[in-house]
Amino acid sequence: MATESPAPPPPPAQPIDAGSQALADALHSSFGIVKFVMLLLFLAFLFSGFFTVGPREQAILLRFGKPQGEGDKVLLGPGIHFGLPYPIDEVVKIPITEVQEVRSRTHWFFQTPVQEAQGEIPFAGPTLNPEQDGYALTGDGNILHTKAILRYRIEDPVRCVFNFSSGADQAYGLTGLSNAVLNVLDNALVYAAAHRSVDQALFERTAFQDAVQRRVNQLVLTEKLGIAVEQCVVETRQPRQLDTAFANVTTAGQQSRQALTEALTYRDKKINEAIGEAAARRNAAQAERNDMIAKIEGDAKTFQEVLPRYRANPELFRQQRLTETLGRAIAGVDYKMYLPTSPDGKPLELRLLLNRGPVKSKTETPHP
Amino acid sequence: MKNNPLTIIVSLVLALIFVMVLFVFQVRQSEVAVVTRFGKPVKTYTEPGFRFKLPPGIESVYKLDQRIQNFEDTFSEGYTADGNNLLSSVYVGWRIADAQAFFPKFKNGSVKEAERNLRDIVISAKAAVVGKHPLSDFVNANDQDLKFDAVEQEIKTIVQEKAAANNSGIQIEYLGIKRLGLPESVTESVFALMTADRKKLADKYNEEGAAEARKIRSAADREAAQLISTAEGEARRIRGEGDAAAAKVYPVFEQAPDLAKFLGDLEALEASLKERSTLIFDSRTAPFNLLTESLTNQVSR
Numbered sequence: 001m002a003t004e005s006p007a008p009p010p011p012p013a014q015p016i017d018a019g020s021q022a023l024a025d026a027l028h029s030s031f032g033i034v035k036f037v038m039l040l041l042f043l044a045f046l047f048s049g050f051f052t053v054g055p056r057e058q059a060i061l062l063r064f065g066k067p068q069g070e071g072d073k074v075l076l077g078p079g080i081h082f083g084l085p086y087p088i089d090e091v092v093k094i095p096i097t098e099v100q101e102v103r104s105r106t107h108w109f110f111q112t113p114v115q116e117a118q119g120e121i122p123f124a125g126p127t128l129n130p131e132q133d134g135y136a137l138t139g140d141g142n143i144l145h146t147k148a149i150l151r152y153r154i155e156d157p158v159r160c161v162f163n164f165s166s167g168a169d170q171a172y173g174l175t176g177l178s179n180a181v182l183n184v185l186d187n188a189l190v191y192a193a194a195h196r197s198v199d200q201a202l203f204e205r206t207a208f209q210d211a212v213q214r215r216v217n218q219l220v221l222t223e224k225l226g227i228a229v230e231q232c233v234v235e236t237r238q239p240r241q242l243d244t245a246f247a248n249v250t251t252a253g254q255q256s257r258q259a260l261t262e263a264l265t266y267r268d269k270k271i272n273e274a275i276g277e278a279a280a281r282r283n284a285a286q287a288e289r290n291d292m293i294a295k296i297e298g299d300a301k302t303f304q305e306v307l308p309r310y311r312a313n314p315e316l317f318r319q320q321r322l323t324e325t326l327g328r329a330i331a332g333v334d335y336k337m338y339l340p341t342s343p344d345g346k347p348l349e350l351r352l353l354l355n356r357g358p359v360k361s362k363t364e365t366p367h368p
Numbered sequence: 369m370k371n372n373p374l375t376i377i378v379s380l381v382l383a384l385i386f387v388m389v390l391f392v393f394q395v396r397q398s399e400v401a402v403v404t405r406f407g408k409p410v411k412t413y414t415e416p417g418f419r420f421k422l423p424p425g426i427e428s429v430y431k432l433d434q435r436i437q438n439f440e441d442t443f444s445e446g447y448t449a450d451g452n453n454l455l456s457s458v459y460v461g462w463r464i465a466d467a468q469a470f471f472p473k474f475k476n477g478s479v480k481e482a483e484r485n486l487r488d489i490v491i492s493a494k495a496a497v498v499g500k501h502p503l504s505d506f507v508n509a510n511d512q513d514l515k516f517d518a519v520e521q522e523i524k525t526i527v528q529e530k531a532a533a534n535n536s537g538i539q540i541e542y543l544g545i546k547r548l549g550l551p552e553s554v555t556e557s558v559f560a561l562m563t564a565d566r567k568k569l570a571d572k573y574n575e576e577g578a579a580e581a582r583k584i585r586s587a588a589d590r591e592a593a594q595l596i597s598t599a600e601g602e603a604r605r606i607r608g609e610g611d612a613a614a615a616k617v618y619p620v621f622e623q624a625p626d627l628a629k630f631l632g633d634l635e636a637l638e639a640s641l642k643e644r645s646t647l648i649f650d651s652r653t654a655p656f657n658l659l660t661e662s663l664t665n666q667v668s669r
Contacts, residue, residue: 256577278599
């Protein structure tokens with residue numbers, strides 16, 4: 001029987017100095033931290049797939065560069081969605097309900113943003129430099145400044161985002177679309193101006209604006225931009241070099257209207273006065289006729305009444321009526337003189353120096 | 369050495385990533401990928417998705433943007449058929465339609481290179497079309513005579529044809545006029561003409577206003593005179609009615625004309641003494657004859 005040899009005694013523990021022990025502890029805890037950080041990074045990588053679509057936007061999820069879903073399902077609405085982390089999935093957000101805006105200043109004279117904000121018109125030289133100042137040509141060969149703001153909504157998000165290049169990089173965005181829309185707006189302004197006289201463009205602004213919008217709508221369809229126009233605001237202006245000439249026309253127009261207004265006032269006054277005068281003449285004639293008829297009828301009646309008495313004794317009648325009449329008349333007479341007869345039966349001579357009454361001017365208007 | 373499963377998984381993942389980098393590439397929605405083998409284009413991928421290729425050194429992948437590029441040419445001069453110097457610029461929407469043709473034509477499929485080439489084509493096409501049309505085809509207040517759309521279409525056709533002839537792989541999607549203008553020196557004479565037009569208009573307004581005002585005033589004078597003369601005629605007619613009514617009454621007075629005359633005289637006498645009159649009576653006039661007949665009066669004298 002083999003005797004078991006006794007197990008060798010465990011090797012005596014190597015004594016570790018304090019420094020090495022501290023290094024070992026530090027490494028151990030560092031690895032722990034690194035593992036924890038790696039775990040966090042892994043979790044962050046997994047959860048990075050969650051994304052939120054805001055209330056005014058929609059999103060398209062691309063897997064290996066290809067939109068997921070067909071038709072309307074390609075668009076993800078507002079809420080939280082999940083996609084695999086990049087580079088597998090890529091999310092493109094589109095502000096679909098937001099109204100986009102482009103501003104055309106291609107046909108406007110040079111103006112700094114500060115000058116534009118303050119409505120300040122820069123000094124105008126005798127010419128327009130095509131490198132600096134924009135303008136449009138009108139149908140009658142004149143020059144016109146015009147600018148516009150076009151507001152639109154994205155109607156076909158897939159087309160708007162994936163069909164227009166945003167520039168040198170391959171990023172998705174709406175810059176390419178807005179460049180295309182701006183070109184369309186510039187074209188519409190040139191086109192509308194080319195169709196009209198400068199006066200039509202300046203003074204029939206609503207029609208001009210409508211023409212611009214019609215052209216924009218037409219080009220949006222033919223160039224398949226995938227947008228819907230919300231509003232088009234157009235401004236037109238004569239070249240600054242002609243401000244004085246245009247102001248003179250405005251002044252002439254105002255003077256002309258003033259002359260017309262004065263003439264119309266004169267007409268109203270003249271006609272009203274004539275109507276009044278005509279009515280007065282008619283009324284006077286009416287009154288005269290009535291008086292005449294009333295008087296003649298009254299006279300005839302009196303005549304009929306006194307005729308029998310007259311016929312009975314004409315001389316007495318005459319004497320009585322004369323005396324009555326003189327009696328009444330004398331009461332109202334200012335001066336009465338009695339001229340007695342001289343003893344020889346001849347009337348006495350009487351000499352009177354009478355002041356003439358003041359002569360009334362014919363043009364003098366009576367005081368009310 | 370003990371094989372840790374985590375180490376194996378990590379190693380496999382890393383290996384997979386390495387293989388994918390070497391053999392796989394992605395084509396995005398907006399891209400077209402050109403695969404070259406030893407520098408020569410062999411395949412293009414226009415649809416988005418996951419694609420395979422041979423490792424670098426054998427095959428390389430170039431990704432091109434297949435979206436529409438917006439390009440604007442320079443504002444360049446050209447003579448119209450009727451000798452006017454017209455400045456014009458156009459915008460062009462173009463895209464890479466044939467990447468395999470496009471890629472070798474322009475250095476590594478450079479869009480900038482392509483646009484430089486396109487600019488030359490557009491300028492030459494514009495010059496050709498502008499020279500065929502009078503200025504009135506570009507700007508005309510009469511709708512029927514304006515050939516704006518036709519001009520745009522002609523330029524587009526020429527550009528498209530030249531791009532195709534060059535086998536550049538470029539497709540023109542749309543083309544439109546962006547600006548029309550005149551040389552700087554000509555703008556001054558346009559302003560002079562416009563100023564003359566405004567002056568003519570101002571004079572016209574002034575003359576028209578004055579003439580219209582004169583017309584209104586004279587018409588008013590005529591109408592007023594007419595109103596008064598009509599009224600005067602009517603007044604005469606009314607007075608005539610009075611005379612006619614009076615004439616019917618006159619036979620009454622013919623019964624005793626001397627009485628009628630006497631009554632009329634009395635009335636006239638009374639009327640004549642109503643205002644500021646002075647009467648000098650003869651003593652023989654009744655009733656003052658009574659004074660001469662009085663004894664008292666004789667005695668006092």
